[in-house]
Structure formats: C-alpha cells, structure tokens
Amino acid sequence: MRSAPEKLNSLVKQEVELLGYELVGIEMVSQGKGGILLRIYIDHADGITLDDCVEVSHQVSGVLDVEDPIKENYRLEVSSPGLDRPLFELAHFERYKGSKVRVKAQSKIENRHRFTGVLGGVEENQVLIEEDGTLYRIPIELIDSARVVPEF
8 A cells, every 4th residue: 555655654643643633644646747745634533624624734734844754846635534534554444344445456456456345354464355245355565545435
C-alpha cells in the first residue's frame, strides 16, 4: 500500500493526536505540474466537523512550513474519512471485517486489479476479500487503495 514518507507521517500524526484526533491516513496525489495534493484524514469519537478540519489544517500547515518535509509545491486538504472510509493499515482492515469494501491492486492478482466484496480480515499480511463465493488473498503491499462501500 502506498504510504506517506515516515517523517511526514510522524509529523502529521503527532500534531493531529496533540489536538485530540485520530490520524486515519495520508494520501499524496500527484497534480502534475501543479505539485501534490496532500490529503489528511482525521477522525474522532464524536465525529468530525468543518471547524475540526480547519483547526487541524492550521496546526499541520504551520508545522509543515517549519519542518519542510515536502520539497514540491503542495496543497493541504484535511477531511473526515466519510462514509466511504479509506483503509490504510492492517488494523483498519481488521476493524472493518465483515464490511463491504472496494480494493484496487497495484498489479494483477488472478488477472484482476479491482475487487469488491466482503472483507474477511487479515491473515499473514494478506487482506481477505470474498467476492461472489471466491476468497481472494491480496498482499497488503500490493494494495493501491481500499475503501469501505457504504450500504444503506
């Protein structure tokens, strides 16, 4: 799974947790010549409001300006994970076991890149997804992105 550089992750996590929030994950999306979109997902037991995102944005922005861990131009965005929550870590895959998920792999697994099915948890650094009666084992390091599929 693609992850933010360790120094960046540590800086952001420290600031987010000092403010009383959980760092769900960080996405770094190339914007071509426009630099990078740095998207930070935060959560809290009481939910996330716009004011929470603004507070975290101001705090993290100040630290990133001082520490300068990103050399390219970047645009900072702070967001709640939303209903289609992204899954970044093995612990997230365990926490949402039994939920419907959508996973995109970096390379083909059984001739496919995309999987949508019920999350069966984690075994030996592999994410288990059951789709149409077939159990797929996807190595965590091959996962490009994963999200919970909201069901209403």
